[in-house]
Amino acid sequence: MSVIDLIKHTDRTAFSFEVLPPLKGTGIEKLYETIDTLREFDPKYINITTHRSEYVYKDLGNGLYERNRIRRRPGTVAVAAALQNKYNITTVPHILCSGFTREDTEYQLLDLQFLGITDLLVLRGDKAKDQSAFVPEPGGHAHAIDLEKQINDFNHGLFVDGSPVKITGTPFRYGVSCYPEKHEEAPNMEQDIYWLKKKIEAGAEYAVTQIFYDNRKFFHFLERIRKEGIDVPIIPGIKPFGKLSQITMIPKTFKIDLPEELAAEAIKCKTDEEAKQLGIEWCIYQCKELMKYKVPSIHFYSMGAADSIKEVAKAIY
Secondary structure, X not given: OOHHHHHHOOOXXXXXXXXXXXXXXXXXXXXXXXXXXXXXXXXXXXXXXXXOOEEEEEEOOOOOEEEEEEXXXXXXXXXXXXXXXXXXXXXXXXXXXXXXXXXXXXXXXXXXHXXXXXXXXXXXXXXXXXXXXXXXXXXXXXXXXXXXXXXXXXXXXXXXXXXXXXXXXXXXXXXXXXXXXXXXXXXXXXXXHHHHHHHHHHOOOOEEEEEOOOHHHHHHHXXXXXXXXXXXXXXXXXXXOOOHHHHHHHHXXXXXXXXXXXXXXXXXXXXXXXXXXXXXXXXXXXXXHHHHOOOOEEEEEOOOOHHHHHHHHXXXX
16 A cells, blocks of 8 residues: 555554664664564554665775775665565665666666555755755756656657657656755745745655754644645654754754744753653653644654654554
8 A cells, every 4th residue: 555545544643763874784674673663553654764865985095095985875766665675564665866876876766666565755855965055966956846846758659768658667656755844944934934845746646854853843834735735644753863963953954943942941851862762752742742743654764763762652553
């Protein structure tokens, strides 16, 4: 079943989470450990992130540097196939504009369709580390809505060069991202919501939020988008912080606020263990309130947080 069907046919708030492909050369066992830690809570689907290639510079020792392009976390398509085969759980690979050409995307779609994986999360992705602003690859897409159009064309039997697909497979279905506290590049919330609506109109069946810690901002965001006619399921993305450093790092990195009640308690934390426990307690509070509000699903970002998520899931599922 597709993600949209899974969450629509679940009596209670669905449980899902996101994982990262392993670092190049490290094997998949640690990833299996994360899934085994959380599998008992009946995840309806698992997302697998995609990471763009980056340029690194190798010192040749003669005053010159060699520029090389590497991917530190390859294998999103292979990981999605491995997980779906091993666990029989719907897998949702991320498809990015960032770092990919239209031809790269086309080959990803072909591989995924051969494997019977037809749920996607469509994202623009982050800018490269050496970029001050997002720049698409030559021949790539600048916006998620352009990537949606390519997927839609593929579903309708057209390759990027306009030639027909001789035998079409099961069409892809997909969700997109959204930002209860606004995307950092959006000039204002009105523009951010405008483009979310365009992404939904282009074919996205649901949206998953960036992490947030203030449910009031999420509820206010829902009110605003419903008034704009956006009626697809909105899935809150949640992650309990687990270290003292994350209390300041997460708001800075994701351009989000901690609610005053949480910030006041966070200041009292003296150790990583205290911060981790506060993160778990706050996450349980958040999730219980979200479930009371009858959100269709809660999506957990598991990187470095699988043990904390397990404690949260034990308290709410």
